[in-house]
Amino acid sequence: MTQALIVIDVQQDMVNGSYAGELANKDAVIGNIKLAIEKASDAGAQVIFIRDKDVAGGSGPGFEVFDELPQPAGSVTIDKANNNLFTRTLLAPFLKERRIEHLVICGMQSEYCIDTAVRAAVGRDFQVTLLEDAHSTVDSPVLSAEQIIAHENETLYAHGDLEFFCVTRSVSEDIFTPNHAETLASWEAEEQTPAS
Secondary structure, three states, rough: OEEEEEEOOOHHHHHHHOOOOOOOOHHHHHHHHHHHHHHHHHHOOOEEEEEEOOOHOOHHHHHEOOOOOOOOOOOOOEOOOOOOOOOOOHHHHHHHOOOOEEEEEEEOOHHHHHHHHHHHHHOOEEEEEEEEEEEOOOOOOOOOOHHHHHHHHHHOOOOOOOOOOEEOOOOOOOOOOOOHHHHHHHHHHHOOOOOO
């Protein structure tokens, strides 16, 4: 199965707090994103960085991919001007040309571009893995950042249908060995088990 790691909006001003404020668990999340990039390189997966044109006005040092992230040879950067990374971007044709079927998603912000990316990708018939410990956000007036992250991990798990859906996994797992078939088999077994 051909695969890609998509690193969403991990840009200088997003990470340093200039754009949205202080990210929850920032250091741990950045460390996990670095590990995901290393795992992608080891697995031969395509690495795609997405930059949001709203960050730093779409130009200058604050707009760039966070400088502590490795950018492996062959990685690409695609800019977007919408929460949906497929809207008016070259992402869809790029993935189609390379026959990529499985997307591993991480980055910022959990309830905005991460949520939208998962839902949009599943709707385009990709198998999706959301890295539950490699996305972050900031506190809102209603919920803490930690509550938002936990809510997204819970809500997006199993989002989709019985053919294409999202699983949530820790970056510590073998994330480039997709487990969608095993997950589906487990669900089907649970449905056939009589209630006691």
